[in-house]
Amino acid sequence: MANPISHIFILLLLLLPFSACDRSKSVSAATSGIEQSDSIPEEVKKLVSIVAKDDSAAFSTIVSYPLSRPYPLKDIETSEQMKQYYSVLVDDSLKSVIVTSRPEDWEKYGWRGWGLKGGAYVWLDTEIYDVSYLSARERMMLDSLTARDMGxxxxxxxxxxxxxxxxxxxxxxxxxxxxxxxxxxxxxxxxxxxxxxxxxxxxxxxxxxxxxxxxxxxxxxxxxxxxxxxxxxxxxxxxxxxxxxxxxxxxxxxxxxxxxxxxxxxxxxxxxxxxxxxxxxxx
Structure with a gap:
């Protein structure tokens, strides 16, 4: 007699491709508004697409260095550092805001380039030059480093x-x-x-x-x-x-x-x- 647990395990394996497919469709649906908009520049579309894929290597190529972080956090000086820091910088909250953003959430501010929701999250022209958003992990790091610094x-x-x-x-x-x-x-x-x-x-x-x-x-x-x-x-x-x-x-x-x-x-x-x-x- 077959073990019920083995049946469950096999069923989960069979469902995995469908789950991945559903996630892919969900991401595609979320970013379609940006991708199909004629008012949004290619730089913004590229950022949204890269973050949707969680591609840290690609993200590191569209950043202007050094990317400053609030002191006493250290600035991100190189693309290699950015690859390592990506998961700290782009947490689930920031990813959600970028991936689900609509064309009307982006606005161009003259020489300052494009800002997401008034610049509260990210700024870019040809490249990302400022991330205004501070992730939860960065806030914890900031508090810890500030305490060490002042101490x-x-x-x-x-x-x-x-x-x-x-x-x-x-x-x-x-x-x-x-x-x-x-x-x-x-x-x-x-x-x-x-x-x-x-x-x-x-x-x-x-x-x-x-x-x-x-x-x-x-x-x-x-x-x-x-x-x-x-x-x-x-x-x-x-x-x-x-x-x-x-x-x-x-x-x-x-x-x-x-x-x-x-x-x-x-x-x-x-x-x-x-x-x-x-x-x-x-x-």
Whole structure:
């Protein structure tokens, strides 16, 4: 007498091709509106088709690098990194929004290219250059890294602050970290910012060489950000985060006793990497 369990197993094997076929038909039906639309560019159609197939390799070829992620997550620098990161970035929620999107969900915003649902999810022109969406896994990673980052600095400087970016002087090796706080440190309702400066040889877990506080201003449709800081003893610093002409970023310092400004060329860095290296270098 045949085992009932073996009958069930055989039946499941027979049903698998039909299940896969049904899924394929379902995906095809979901994307047909985009594929058949004359108002949607080929770049958008290609993105929808690739995400529908969960093709990480193909997805990596339509991204403009580096693809930025909210700090202290690391930016995605190469197509190989993108292949590995794809499942983290494109979770079920983002996939569903893209695959089931309708032509009216996409809109062109001049030089900014095409945005999905007002740009809340993804931006692309000839390639994807920004993913505004943050997956659930990325949020968990972000929370964990933020806690590690803030826990690595001097204890009195931690409460109420979150990391924004880290910079390193290209010539002097000085480390500059920028943090933000929504507490009204300056008496306004706007977020407050600070810059902590660590001269070469300083322990990143110890007291900063200088502390400056300030604010951020954004200009133009591109939202170019500039940070303005001042220390208690009158030292001023200005940092433009996005250089329109693509030149090397720099921090401009103005010291009260000096007749001229001091320019420090900087590059983006990752605080947790620098902090780990500083521990390794200790005797």
């Amino acid at each position: 690595s600095i001097e204890e009195p400087l931690r409460k109420g602050w979150s990391p924004v970016m880290c910079l390193k002087g290209m010539e002097n090796g000085t480390v500059y970290r920028i943090d933000s706080s929504h507490e009204n440190h300056d008496g306004t309702e706007e977020p407050c910012y600070r810059m902590l400066v660590y001269n070469v040889g300083s322990q990143l877990s110890g007291k900063p060489s200088m502390i400056l506080t300030g604010h951020k201003e954004t200009e133009g449709s591109a939202g170019t950000a500039t940070y303005f800081f001042v220390s208690d003893d009158g030292v001023k610093a200005v940092y433009m985060a996005d250089i329109p002409d693509g030149s090397q970023p720099q921090i401009e310092f103005c010291f009260p006793a000096s007749e001229c400004d001091s320019l420090v060329h900087v590059s983006r860095a990752y605080w947790l990497d620098l902090e780990t290296d500083s521990k390794t270098d200790r005797p």
